[in-house]
Amino acid sequence: MPLPTSQDLHVNSLLTNLSVQFINAPTKFVSSQVFPVVPVNKQTDIYAVFDRGDFLRDEAQPRSPGDESAGGGYRVDTSNTYSCQVYAFHKDVPDEIRNNYDQPFDPDRNATQFLTQKRQLREEVEWATRFFTTGIWTGSTTATDLVAGTDFTAWDDAASDIVQIIDDQAESIEGATAYYPNTLVLNRKGWNSMKNHPDIVDRVKHVSDGPVTTAIVAKLLGLERIIVGASVKNTAQEGATASVSYIFGNHALLCYAAPVAAVEMPSAGYTFRWTGMDGSQGGAAISTFRMDWRKQDRHEIEFAFQHKTISTIMGVFFQNVAS
Secondary structure, eight states, X not given: OOSSOHHHHOOOOOOSSOOOOOOOOGGGOOTTTSSOEEEESXXXXXXXXXXXXXXXXXXXXXXXXXXXXXXXXXXXEEEEEEEOEEEEEEEEEEHHHHTTOOTTOOHHHHHHHHHHHHHHHHHHHHHHHHHSSSSOOOOSTTSSOEEBTXXXXXXXXXXXXXXXXXXXXXXXXXXXXXXXXXXEEEEHHHHHHHHTOHHHHHHHTTXXXXXXXXXXXXXXXXXXXXXXXXXXXXXXXXXXXXXXXXXXXXXXXXXXXOSSOOTTOOOSEEEEEEOOSTTOSSSEEEEXXXXXXXXXXXXXXXXXXXXXXXXXXXXXXXXXXXX
């Protein structure tokens, strides 16, 4: 064997142009995409809700000369409140680490990325808990959740009629509120079942020779958008073997989501963000402060929000759209 060997002439070291970091891309989170964000200056407050029935009642009457006109009024409910819960998380960077790191590491940059991901995960999990679950939405033809096998055929079954079931439930929402739903939220498995359904494929091929996209299927269904919740989370404790899975189950939510948060604008839901915290930008603040007694800096994120159901009749929840 020739000497010296390759091992003698090379000592393994970290690459400076490559590292591997598993994070959810921002586009995978639905919590900031579906319902409008309402920036609020106070952590808690009240919002007004005009009575749906009063505005949709047909009350105008014929009037004879000299007679008074028919009249009426409307009720306003001022008992509805929001309350933005404050969340916080930190990552410490000791001096020894900062003074001794090699590329491609950057402890301060990595800490910021770490904190940002923690905020997005918390908001996403809370969104799924508040909106993407059973027992919330009442806009369906049965006024309850729709269950595959009972109320409709699962969408990964070629015998299912996805277009018809969406049409029926969209009519149910519009018929009760005067607003046609504009958004369908589903997880990756539900979307894959939908885009590969033979009826969908057959209809799309007449208008496009490209892949089946959310935009094309949304247009086919008369919706403005289809949003796929594909974020994942690890449920294992720190130090344990990772147990990673999708946050969203195999369900779907059809709803009307207001294009913007505005006065007198109904919506199935809103997200309230408290912007009144010190240093808040869009409802979150990342601060760095010195901890001399521990010879380290602490990077901390603080954010306050509430995902709030506004009108349950503007949503229809489909359970187990894919088996």
